[in-house]
Amino acid sequence: MDTSYPLTVENCPLDEDMAITAIDVDERHRFRMLELGLRAGTVIRVVQRANFGGRVVARGTERIALDGRTASRITVAPAAG
Amino acid sequence: MTSDHYDHRRGLAALLPARRHDDHDDHDGHDAGAANHHAARPCCDVGGRRVHDGGMPRIVFIGNPNVGKSSLFNAILGARARVMNAPGTTVLLEEGVYVHDGVRWDLIDTPGTYSLLPLSPDEEVAAKAVTGMDGDGAPDLIVTVVDATNISRALYFLATVLELGRPTVVALTMNDLAARQGARIEPAQLSRALDGVPVVEVDGRTGAGAGALMDAVGAHLSGTPLPHGLTRVDVDDVDLRAWVEGGADARFDWAAGVLARLDMHARDRVTVSDRIDRVLLNPVFGVIAFLLLMLGVFEATTTLAGPAQDWIDGTVRGWLVAGVDRLFAIAGPGAADSWFHSLVVDGLVDGVVTIGTFIPPMGIMFILLSLLEDSGYLARAAFVMDRAMRCMGLDGRAFLPIVIGFGCNLPALAATRTLPDSRQRVLVGMLVPFSSCTARLSVYLVLAYAFFREQAGLVVFMMYMCSIVLILLVGILLRRVRFTDVRPEPFAMSLPPYQVPRIVALVRSVLMRLWGFVRGASTIIISMLVVMWLLQAIPAGAAAGSFAKVDDVHDSVYGVVADRVAPVFAPAGFDDWHASAALMTGFVAKEVVVASMAQSYSIDTGDEDEQQQGEGSLGAAMRASFDESSGDHGRAAAIAFMLFTLAYTPCLATVAELRRQYSTRIAMQSVGLGLVVAYILAVVAFQTLRWVL
Structure with missing residues (x-):
């Protein structure tokens, strides 16, 4: 895997478990992400690619749509196990 | 306290005003902040x-x-x-x-x-x-x-x-x-x-x-x-x-x-909604599906609603007038000639019919909105159109009301309620009137055929282009001046699973919304129509006739007001009472602008379509008036008149709906904004085009 670019929700493979490592948005929106259930350590799966880099992530039975810019600011790593 | x-x-x-603290606060706050990690207990x-x-x-x-x-x-x-x-x-x-x-x-x-x-x-x-x-x-x-x-x-x-x-x-x-x-x-x-x-x-x-x-x-x-x-x-x-x-x-x-x-553990698996989303959120097919859906909604609120609107405007109006006539006949032989009969038929019945004609498009819009909301698609629509609408600082869902507005502004205003942010709801509500509805098309057609014959199609097309540009420019202006706190936010939204809407709930919701519309809009529509009737019923001079018996509308108070207003439009090239009277009537409904013009020229256009009206005696009369008022730049004045018609208040029902949905202040601001933009546009267009047309 090319490690020169950080793995993000935008560029990570579909349908694979990923753990969020960081969310690089401003503070108030980072907290909103947290309230949506997206925070460091959360295991998610990208289940759909939409236009302009938009992504739908799955967390259990929940589905959360993110615009491309936001998706590119959530860094992830393959989830253990 | x-x-x-x-x-x-x-x-x-x-940040908030101090709230009342009455007796119940005593038991509200006495153990506030107390840690409660050990036992469940009544907290209230x-x-x-x-x-x-x-x-x-x-x-x-x-x-x-x-x-x-x-x-x-x-x-x-x-x-x-x-x-x-x-x-x-x-x-x-x-x-x-x-x-x-x-x-x-x-x-x-x-x-x-x-x-x-x-x-x-x-x-x-x-x-x-x-x-x-x-x-x-x-x-x-x-x-x-x-x-x-x-x-x-x-x-x-x-x-x-x-x-x-x-x-x-x-x-x-x-x-x-x-x-x-x-x-x-x-x-x-x-x-x-x-x-x-x-x-x-x-x-x-x-x-x-x-x-x-x-x-x-x-x-x-x-x-x-x-x-x-x-x-x-x-x-x-x-x-x-x-x-x-x-x-x-x-x-x-x-x-x-x-x-x-x-x-419960994270039961993670591919759902039916995921499968549907593979199509509806697909980078390419998702946008196509969205646009097709918008086309369907647009067609439904215009084409589908049209015959029902015509039936209400023709048949139902006929029944109501016949019923009123019958009631007046009971009162006596002269009753049908009284001013009161005229008030009931031309004021009240007209108001009821006006509201009635909006029920089909509004009903269809409410049904479609309920379907879109209940099925879970509307949240997806916001996502699909997020990037496109972001350039205007708007939610992706704002696309829906603006598109619908090109059919009829009234259901478009109803569609603004799908926007979850109230500031965006008001901003889009103020932009919707600039969507050129089909009622305005009749005005463009008659004037285009009257002044531009061969290029009539191009002129009408340009009006629609102007409408789109106007929405973009006014949107940018409003965001800079009035809605400075509306800015693009990161899009992060939970997507509900798709559901099959339930018919009973849908019917109930549609009926409730329709009733809300009728109840909210009827007062202002009927009272304004009565005011219009009154202005046309009062003779301006002794020779003009008696109350409610004014043969020439120019001799009524309405005609006098049109005369007084006309000079305002001199810089736009149509300082002419026929034009200002038509624009005043157009405030009530754009559908009647052409009829008002014909009435003011005492021309019976009969069953002529817009092209025949424009190329016939009505068109000739308009050309003569506009040429005279504009110093032989009638075509430039005609463009200015069309642009004014495009940008100012679409109709009384829209004002009533703006007031019902937002507030009287916002309805008035919208009317003011429309008039100012329309006037500036008309003057700039005439003063520019008179050098070439």
């Missing part, structure tokens, strides 16, 4: 029911967006629900009185929110209502609507609400969908996991469980337990941000504990 107490208020509380140890103004317990409904909260609320209240603006805002709240065992409760539905730490005015209204910072005091009971398909996030939100320490009942929605995903939640089990907080399974689409929910509300007004692991907070003496943010981890831990007690 001393004034010192208010000085201690921090966070959101400090009220000795009896608190009463607010009017003596009614106040029940506030709150929940995340798209969880079926409003459907549930409407299923409970039906036609008794009343939509209103939260005080001092354009945020919509629903309220209504519910009678349970002879006791009246005040039910309030708040905008959907993910948090009590608001990011928008709508979320702020929800947070204030549930915390009691809205000036009405803390609610007597909070109904928290919990989506079974998004249970972990819903539990986090529930934890925040429970920490407020008010009696709380959980309404569990979407459990059927959760069951399909293999994640059904047993209400009794969830209630046990919540240490006794009552949980009632409901289905807002069918109303199932609504009665049981209200029974649970009645049974728990005296208090509900605070579950283990949550700490009660006193909103009067806490920094809201510090409380919400500081306790987030603990709430997630608590939610994880509840899920463990429910024996």
Whole structure:
């Protein structure tokens, strides 16, 4: 895997478990992400690619749509196990 | 309570007017802030029911967006629900009185929110209502609507609400969908996991469980337990941000504990909704599907509604007039010639028919909106169009009302209610009138054929291009001047699973919305039409005839006003009373502008279509007038007139709907904005084009 670019929700493979490592948005929106259930350590799966880099992530039975810019600011790593 | 107490208020509380503190605060706050990690206990140890103004317990409904909260609320209240603006805002709240065992409760539905730490005015209204910072005091009971398909996030939100320490009942929605995903939640089990907080399974689409929910509300007004692991907070003496943010981890831990007690694990698998989304959210097919859907909605509100509108305008009007004539015939032989008969037929009947003609497009729009909302697609539409609308700082859902506006502005205004942010709702509501509706097309056609014959098609096309440019420019202007706090926000939205809408709930919702429209718009439409009738009925001079018997409209007060207004349009090239009278009539409805022109020239256009009218005697009369008023630059004046028609107030019904949906102030601002933009546009166009046309 090319490690020169950080793995993000935008560029990570579909349908694979990923753990969020960081969310690089401003503070108030980072907290909103947290309230949506997206925070460091959360295991998610990208289940759909939409236009302009938009992504739908799955967390259990929940589905959360993110615009491309936001998706590119959530860094992830393959989830253990 | 001393004034010192208010000085201690921090966070959101400090920004708000000091709320009333009556006797019930004694039991609200006496143990505020006390840690409660050890035992579940009644957190709302009220000795009896608190009463607010009017003596009614106040029940506030709150929940995340798209969880079926409003459907549930409407299923409970039906036609008794009343939509209103939260005080001092354009945020919509629903309220209504519910009678349970002879006791009246005040039910309030708040905008959907993910948090009590608001990011928008709508979320702020929800947070204030549930915390009691809205000036009405803390609610007597909070109904928290919990989506079974998004249970972990819903539990986090529930934890925040429970920490407020008010009696709380959980309404569990979407459990059927959760069951399909293999994640059904047993209400009794969830209630046990919540240490006794009552949980009632409901289905807002069918109303199932609504009665049981209200029974649970009645049974728990005296208090509900605070579950283990949550700490009660006193909103009067806490920094809201510090409380919400500081306790987030603990709430997630608590939610994880509840899920463990429910024996629920992340049941992660590909769902039917995921499969549908592979098409509807696909980068290419998603946009195509969205545009096709928009085309379908546009066609339905115009083509499909057209025949029904014609039937109401023709046949129903005929029946009503015949009925009125029959009633007047009973009163006596001369009664049908009286001014009162004229008032009833040309004022009241005209008003009723005008409202009636808007019922088909509005009804179709309401049906389609309900289908889009209930099916779960609207949230996807916001996502699909997010990037395109972001350039205007607007939500992706703003695309829908603007497109619909090109059919008819009225259902387009109805569609603005799908926007969750009230500022965007008002901004789009003020942009919709610049969408060139089909009624304006008749004016363009007649003038285009009258002045440009061979290039008529191109001129009409340019009008539509101007409409689009106008929406973009006015949108940018309004964002810079009036809506400076509307800016693109990161898009992060929970997508509800797709559902099949329920017919009964749909019909109920459509009828309620239609009734709301008729009730809200009828007063202003009928009263304005009566005023118009009055102006045309009053003779301007002794030789002009008698009251309601003025043969030439130019001899009425209406004609005098048109004469006085006409010079205003000299810089736009149409300082002509025929034109100003037509524009005044056009304020009521653009459909009657051409008829008003024909009437003012005393030309009977009979069954001529727009092309025949433009190329015939009406067109000739208009060319003569415009050439005279513009110094032989009639074509430039005609373009200016069309641009004015494009940009100023679409119709009286639109003003009534703006007033109903937002406020009188916003309706007036919209009218003013339209007139100013229309005038500037007409003057600039004429002064420029007269050098070449």
